[in-house]
Amino acid sequence: TLQDRLAATFKGLRGKGRLTDADIDATAREIRIALLEADVNLAVVKEFIAAVRERAKGAELSGALNPSQQVIKIVNEELVDILGGQTRTLRFAKRPPTVIMLAGLQGAGKTTLAGKLAKWLAEQGHTPLLVAADLQRPNAVQQLTVVAERAGVAWYAPQPGNGVGDPVAVARESIGIAETKQHDVVIVDTAGRLGVDAELMQQAADIKAAVNPDEVLFVVDAMIGQDAVNTANAFAEGVGFDGVVLTKLDGDARGGAALSIARVTGRPIMFASNGEKLADFDVFHPDRMASRILGMGDMLTLIEQAEKTFDAEQSAKAAAKLTGRGGEFGLGDFLDQMKAVRRMGPLSKIFGMLPGAGAMKDQIANIDEKEIDRLEAIILSMTPTERDNPKILDGSRRSRIAKGSGTKVSDVNQLVDRFFEARKMMTALASGSMPGMPGMPGM
Numbered sequence: 001t002l003q004d005r006l007a008a009t010f011k012g013l014r015g016k017g018r019l020t021d022a023d024i025d026a027t028a029r030e031i032r033i034a035l036l037e038a039d040v041n042l043a044v045v046k047e048f049i050a051a052v053r054e055r056a057k058g059a060e061l062s063g064a065l066n067p068s069q070q071v072i073k074i075v076n077e078e079l080v081d082i083l084g085g086q087t088r089t090l091r092f093a094k095r096p097p098t099v100i101m102l103a104g105l106q107g108a109g110k111t112t113l114a115g116k117l118a119k120w121l122a123e124q125g126h127t128p129l130l131v132a133a134d135l136q137r138p139n140a141v142q143q144l145t146v147v148a149e150r151a152g153v154a155w156y157a158p159q160p161g162n163g164v165g166d167p168v169a170v171a172r173e174s175i176g177i178a179e180t181k182q183h184d185v186v187i188v189d190t191a192g193r194l195g196v197d198a199e200l201m202q203q204a205a206d207i208k209a210a211v212n213p214d215e216v217l218f219v220v221d222a223m224i225g226q227d228a229v230n231t232a233n234a235f236a237e238g239v240g241f242d243g244v245v246l247t248k249l250d251g252d253a254r255g256g257a258a259l260s261i262a263r264v265t266g267r268p269i270m271f272a273s274n275g276e277k278l279a280d281f282d283v284f285h286p287d288r289m290a291s292r293i294l295g296m297g298d299m300l301t302l303i304e305q306a307e308k309t310f311d312a313e314q315s316a317k318a319a320a321k322l323t324g325r326g327g328e329f330g331l332g333d334f335l336d337q338m339k340a341v342r343r344m345g346p347l348s349k350i351f352g353m354l355p356g357a358g359a360m361k362d363q364i365a366n367i368d369e370k371e372i373d374r375l376e377a378i379i380l381s382m383t384p385t386e387r388d389n390p391k392i393l394d395g396s397r398r399s400r401i402a403k404g405s406g407t408k409v410s411d412v413n414q415l416v417d418r419f420f421e422a423r424k425m426m427t428a429l430a431s432g433s434m435p436g437m438p439g440m441p442g443m
């Protein structure tokens with residue numbers, strides 16, 4: 001597995017402060033193989049590896065993780081990022097009905113998805129209308145009505161005797177019907193062909209123009225692997241879409257298609273279909289897909305735990321110092337704490353989650369991350385002895401530190417003053433009624 005190969009690559013690397021270029025190259029090679037094995041498009045792999053390499057170069061080895069874990073963490077974060085980071089949810093129209101159009105090749109799973117989506121929306125209190133704008137295959141209409149009935153939602157399809165009908169007209173009519181019958185969501189199922197086809201693209205584009213959808217979802221079979229990129233590109237160009245739905249994730253596809261499509265089209269993957277039953281459906285989770293692509297879900301959990309434990313140990317150490325049980329709390333501890341807090345996300349967001357944040361809205365909005373960067377730089381310019389014992393910081397030391405950190409002596413003075421103040425306050429807090437707060441010096 002990738003995990004074993006990386007472990008071998010990193011044998012003997014422990015104890016180094018930074019990953020060397022050779023280490024990073026060796027890792028990049030292994031990850032490249034893993035991604036290609038997961039069926040990721042070659043161009044995407046190359047681009048991805050370049051991004052990871054860049055990030056790994058700047059990364060300091062953390063105390064919590066061994067080098068292979070650290071690189072996997074970087075790779076994983078980049079993967080999650082490309083896969084969309086946060087899941088994007090459906091955009092609903094300000095004025096109903098919200099129109100969702102499904103497009104994709106024949107057999108991709110559009111009609112099945114129409115039912116799944118409708119059921120999911122109905123469970124959330126919506127009143128979807130399923131529309132059969134696939135009049136290509138003889139029994140497509142019947143398949144849709146069966147799916148709709150199973151999902152317990154209404155459907156609209158051309159009536160027998162109306163002739164084969166015009167899918168564009170059917171789609172257009174359905175909007176009026178949704179308005180009169182008060183359906184707040186319309187899901188338009190369209191026809192697909194076995195391959196990319198100009199006539200099909202035109203029809204889908206015409207339907208799109210006729211119903212002006214709020215979301216066009218490109219439905220793609222995750223099992224088609226490399227072809228997914230070409231198909232996605234063809235639909236992006238010929239029809240245009242807002243989001244992607246991956247189907248047949250219950251198969252053994254490693255998920256490379258997902259990564260490739262997300263990267264190449266820049267469109268978020270919004271839903272995942274993982275079975276033939278209507279319930280086999282979920283919003284797409286980039287983190288789960290990333291661990292599937294890397295084939296190392298357990299490893300990722302382990303990394304998360306290692307980091308949490310490490311942070312807990314650090315705070316325990318700091319807390320012990322503050323309460324006088326573990327030596328004096330110094331600027332080095334202050335720096336560790338600051339880093340631990342920053343790892344949790346942007347400061348404005350972290351502070352926004354604290355109790356009482358509402359009353360401090362303005363101050364929170366004013367937290368200046370650059371200011372914090374400056375504080376970090378100042379502390380990093382001190383010697384360990386100075387950090388442990390800031391009392392020895394005389395004028396000449398302070399001016400050396402200011403020069404080293406590219407700041408002014410007044411900045412250094414201010415930091416030291418604030419540190420002493422904060423330590424006084426924190427010592428009181430830590431030994432008094434509010435344990436567990438040493439992560440907030442100086443704030």
Ligand code: GDP
Pocket residue numbers: 104105106107108109110111112113192247248249250251273274275276280
């Ligand atoms: P369409 O031509 O795009 O409308 O595709 P269909 O919805 O008719 O699906 C084609 C076939 O794939 C059907 O046999 C479905 O039961 C099956 N199918 C659809 N979604 C999934 C899925 O997520 N997993 C599996 N295993 N089969 C699926």
Ligand code: MG
Pocket residue numbers: 110111112134140189190
């Ligand atoms: Mg269909």
